[in-house]
Amino acid sequence: MAKIHNFYLLTCLVVMIPTLYANVKEDEAYWKRQSEVLLVDSYWQERASIAEKENQQAYTSDPYSLTKNLTFSVSEIIIGEKSGRRNLRGRGGKCMATNPIDRCWRCDPNWANNRKKLADCVQGFGRNTIGGKNGPFYVVNSSLDNDMVNPAPGTLRHAVTRSGPLWIIFARSMNIRLSQELIMTSDKTIDGRGVDVYIANGAGITIQFIKNVIIHGIKIFNIQVGNGGLIRDSETHYGFRTYSDGDGISIFGSSNVWIDHVSMRNCKDGLIDAIQGSTAITISNGHFTDHNEVMLFGASDSYDGDKIMQITLAFNHFGKRLVQRMPRCRYGFVHVVNNDYTHWEMYAIGGSKHPTIISEGNRFIAPNNVYAKEITKREYSPEQEWKNWQWRSINDEYMNGAFFREGGSQITDRPFSRQDMITAKPGSYVGRLTRYAGSLRCIVGKPC
Numbered sequence: 001m002a003k004i005h006n007f008y009l010l011t012c013l014v015v016m017i018p019t020l021y022a023n024v025k026e027d028e029a030y031w032k033r034q035s036e037v038l039l040v041d042s043y044w045q046e047r048a049s050i051a052e053k054e055n056q057q058a059y060t061s062d063p064y065s066l067t068k069n070l071t072f073s074v075s076e077i078i079i080g081e082k083s084g085r086r087n088l089r090g091r092g093g094k095c096m097a098t099n100p101i102d103r104c105w106r107c108d109p110n111w112a113n114n115r116k117k118l119a120d121c122v123q124g125f126g127r128n129t130i131g132g133k134n135g136p137f138y139v140v141n142s143s144l145d146n147d148m149v150n151p152a153p154g155t156l157r158h159a160v161t162r163s164g165p166l167w168i169i170f171a172r173s174m175n176i177r178l179s180q181e182l183i184m185t186s187d188k189t190i191d192g193r194g195v196d197v198y199i200a201n202g203a204g205i206t207i208q209f210i211k212n213v214i215i216h217g218i219k220i221f222n223i224q225v226g227n228g229g230l231i232r233d234s235e236t237h238y239g240f241r242t243y244s245d246g247d248g249i250s251i252f253g254s255s256n257v258w259i260d261h262v263s264m265r266n267c268k269d270g271l272i273d274a275i276q277g278s279t280a281i282t283i284s285n286g287h288f289t290d291h292n293e294v295m296l297f298g299a300s301d302s303y304d305g306d307k308i309m310q311i312t313l314a315f316n317h318f319g320k321r322l323v324q325r326m327p328r329c330r331y332g333f334v335h336v337v338n339n340d341y342t343h344w345e346m347y348a349i350g351g352s353k354h355p356t357i358i359s360e361g362n363r364f365i366a367p368n369n370v371y372a373k374e375i376t377k378r379e380y381s382p383e384q385e386w387k388n389w390q391w392r393s394i395n396d397e398y399m400n401g402a403f404f405r406e407g408g409s410q411i412t413d414r415p416f417s418r419q420d421m422i423t424a425k426p427g428s429y430v431g432r433l434t435r436y437a438g439s440l441r442c443i444v445g446k447p448c
């Protein structure tokens with residue numbers, strides 16, 4: 001019931017900021033709608049209260065040591081590369097896994113018979129995510145999505161609403177237009193390797209009050225608002241949902257989520273939003289283009305349950321025609337490491353409500369617009385306030401006049417700071433680390 005209480009609070013306390021928000025979740029009406037739906041459905045109340053405990057458990061009390069670990073493995077691979085480590089063969093070789101997550105699985109020519117190896121490869125805050133590793137495979141063989149309550153066996157909606165762990169793969173390439181939001185259940189992997197899977201021109205993916213989900217190797221384009229209605233949300237239950245937001249992937253009150261090698265563009269709301277105390281999330285190797293508000297981590301200034309939010313963004317390419325919010329954060333702890341920011345129109349990383357943002361070894365290429373050179377943006381707070389938020393830039397590479405306005409104290413409890421980092425500037429390696437960002441073309445029998 002605590003969760004419902006939070007919703008009440010939210011509804012009562014949200015102060016209307018006199019601005020037109022573009023993300024629906026930053027709007028009071030959104031939370032009112034959510035709380036109304038939850039209040040009438042005991043199924044969702046229970047799911048929410050279980051998830052709240054799981055989210056608390058997924059939270060790590062020492063986020064700095066975890067970020068240190070990821071940075072360490074990147075610097076190790078970079079040093080290894082210089083000394084010509086065998087599994088990092090260059091252009092002439094068959095496989096070039098250029099970052100520690102990829103290195104764990106991509107060079108295995110037998111990947112198709114060894115798919116679950118992927119579950120051992122996640123790093124960062126989502127490191128404990130195993131998805132459907134302990135379950136059977138489920139082969140999606142139909143692109144249809146025409147029955148929201150009783151989806152046919154073989155459809156993606158049938159797969160993601162089954163009880164228990166499942167490793168979901170696809171019989172062939174397909175274009176799935178979701179008629180309504182795809183409401184997932186815990187312990188699932190959606191693995192698009194070996195085929196071209198598009199989730200496009202319909203509703204998006206909802207990860208709500210669950211845990212342990214991997215989404216890998218799919219393309220998500222042109223996601224629209226879903227009208228809502230009766231939708232199956234698990235094997236044993238379906239219920240009424242209001243309209244969905246039009247996010248590519250919406251993470252709502254969930255933990256242990258790993259999104260890897262997805263290509264995403266042009267969704268109605270966010271590409272990936274994580275809200276309502278979601279935590280233990282890694283978003284890696286993604287390729288993002290053609291979008292205004294790219295990622296929202298925490299939607300409400302008055303919901304401090306997002307303090308437990310811990311998210312790693314690693315090896316992603318923030319590419320063409322992106323405008324802002326890569327990400328936009330509230331309260332939580334976000335480690336932004338070795339991403340390539342090649343395009344933004346307004347800013348790259350922003351937030352309010354004292355989130356901690358550790359930006360490490362990224363490349364930031366500013367747009368030509370002289371008014372948009374600043375990477376960072378603090379919303380609705382005077383400098384006296386934001387100067388204490390810990391936003392640090394460590395070994396980032398700035399190009400075309402990009403600059404990062406730091407705040408908070410220097411990080412001293414890590415082995416390397418600006419002065420004693422490894423000799424190569426990691427930011428300058430980012431082009432290589434992210435070269436294979438986005439959904440990969442994996443061929444059975446060959447390294448990906």
Ligand SMILES: *[C@@H]1O[C@H](CO)[C@@H](O)[C@H](O)[C@H]1NC(C)=O
Nearest residue numbers: 068069070072073123124127
């Ligand atoms: C980093 O974490 C992995 C497990 O996620 C562990 O095996 C490894 O020893 C850690 N490395 C460091 C340097 O802490």
Ligand SMILES: *[C@@H]1O[C@H](CO)[C@@H](O)[C@H](O)[C@H]1NC(C)=O
Nearest residue numbers: 139140141142152153154155
């Ligand atoms: C598709 O998969 C489902 C569930 O495994 C199965 O029942 C059905 O027979 C399959 N259909 C085809 C055409 O292979």
